[in-house]
Amino acid sequence: MTKDTFYIPRLAIVGVGLIGGSLALALREAGAVGEVIGIGRGLANLEKALELGIVDRITQDAVAGTREADLVFLATPVCKLGEVAAAIIPHLKRGAVITDGGSVKAQVIAAIEPLLRPGVSFVPGHPIAGTEKSGAEAAFATLYHHRRCILTPTQNTESDALEMVERMWRTAGSEVVVMDAEKHDRILAAISHLPHMVAYSLVNAVGSYDRYEENILEYSAGGFRDFTRIASSDPSMWRDIALTNRAALLEMMERFEHFLAELKEDVRSGEGERLYEFFQRSKELRDNIL
Numbered sequence: 001m002t003k004d005t006f007y008i009p010r011l012a013i014v015g016v017g018l019i020g021g022s023l024a025l026a027l028r029e030a031g032a033v034g035e036v037i038g039i040g041r042g043l044a045n046l047e048k049a050l051e052l053g054i055v056d057r058i059t060q061d062a063v064a065g066t067r068e069a070d071l072v073f074l075a076t077p078v079c080k081l082g083e084v085a086a087a088i089i090p091h092l093k094r095g096a097v098i099t100d101g102g103s104v105k106a107q108v109i110a111a112i113e114p115l116l117r118p119g120v121s122f123v124p125g126h127p128i129a130g131t132e133k134s135g136a137e138a139a140f141a142t143l144y145h146h147r148r149c150i151l152t153p154t155q156n157t158e159s160d161a162l163e164m165v166e167r168m169w170r171t172a173g174s175e176v177v178v179m180d181a182e183k184h185d186r187i188l189a190a191i192s193h194l195p196h197m198v199a200y201s202l203v204n205a206v207g208s209y210d211r212y213e214e215n216i217l218e219y220s221a222g223g224f225r226d227f228t229r230i231a232s233s234d235p236s237m238w239r240d241i242a243l244t245n246r247a248a249l250l251e252m253m254e255r256f257e258h259f260l261a262e263l264k265e266d267v268r269s270g271e272g273e274r275l276y277e278f279f280q281r282s283k284e285l286r287d288n289i290l
């Protein structure tokens, strides 16, 4: 076995949705997994996951489903991760590794690390890949190809466990980046959480416009659609993110308000040159990165 070969005999996925299901499919496609156990709350979604060949067996009992697992991937909404970890950790086998895909890291680490016991390791993680769709049906094997996955180990994270999870994400097609949780949460607040807040607000603002007695959203063309795709994302996922990354998100929302206020003032005063400069600066920034 070469250093980069990754194989896990028994993988348990808690929350078989877009993120958990796509990891299972990616590892299966790579021949990197023996058995995949799908654990969840909703039976219909679990049965769908079984039917689609994402998992080999299903259970609604998190303890029973993870007891014999070598690797447990937690992929529920962020606020449920600690609850699930608390239920399963006392029953995991010695040497088991837990990792997660939650979009916020500091609060997840704070919830899970105190629950650990000798012989059970935790590697906090976040694949920077996704879509606005959720559930097992939304999962696909190539979701993580050529994407980044951020791991945020702490001083308690065991190096063997970290290495195993790094190899898992590389096998799924991602580039692994390691950073501390605070940096992760601030970067994601800017690049992911703020855009979702703005998209949700924009759709609500436009959707509430009632000057004409018709639904003006039906006139939406490319611009509105491109900008607001992410406002179709799962509300419980985004509620949990907004609740668990509040400080960093508020800082970014204030920054956004500042720029919107500047733009509003330039529109109000009819300052063409300032408006041009504002749009030009933005266009250059975006054209250079995307």
Ligand SMILES: NC(=O)c1ccc[n+]([C@@H]2O[C@H](COP(=O)([O-])OP(=O)(O)OC[C@H]3O[C@@H](n4cnc5c(N)ncnc54)[C@H](O)[C@@H]3O)[C@@H](O)[C@H]2O)c1
Pocket: 014, 015, 016, 017, 018, 019, 020, 039, 040, 041, 042, 045, 075, 076, 077, 078, 080, 084, 101, 102, 103, 104, 126, 127, 128, 129, 130, 131, 132, 133, 134, 135, 136, 138, 234, 237, 241
């Ligand atoms: N959607 C994205 O773009 C994206 C990207 C990266 C990370 N994430 C993170 O990944 C996680 C999962 O997101 P998703 O998009 O796959 O959501 P999803 O809704 O597709 O899947 C989550 C699954 O977890 C199940 N679940 C909820 N509570 C549970 C519990 N207590 N026990 C067992 N199962 C439970 C749900 O029934 C659902 O099937 C979230 O923490 C999210 O922040 C999402």
Ligand SMILES: O=C(O)C(=O)C[C@]1(C(=O)O)C=C[C@@H](O)C=C1
Pocket: 102, 103, 127, 128, 129, 130, 131, 132, 133, 191, 192, 193, 230, 233
């Ligand atoms: O592309 C999308 O639909 C996403 O929302 C993916 C996205 C993002 O904001 O980029 C959403 C949340 C994550 O935690 C990571 C990725």
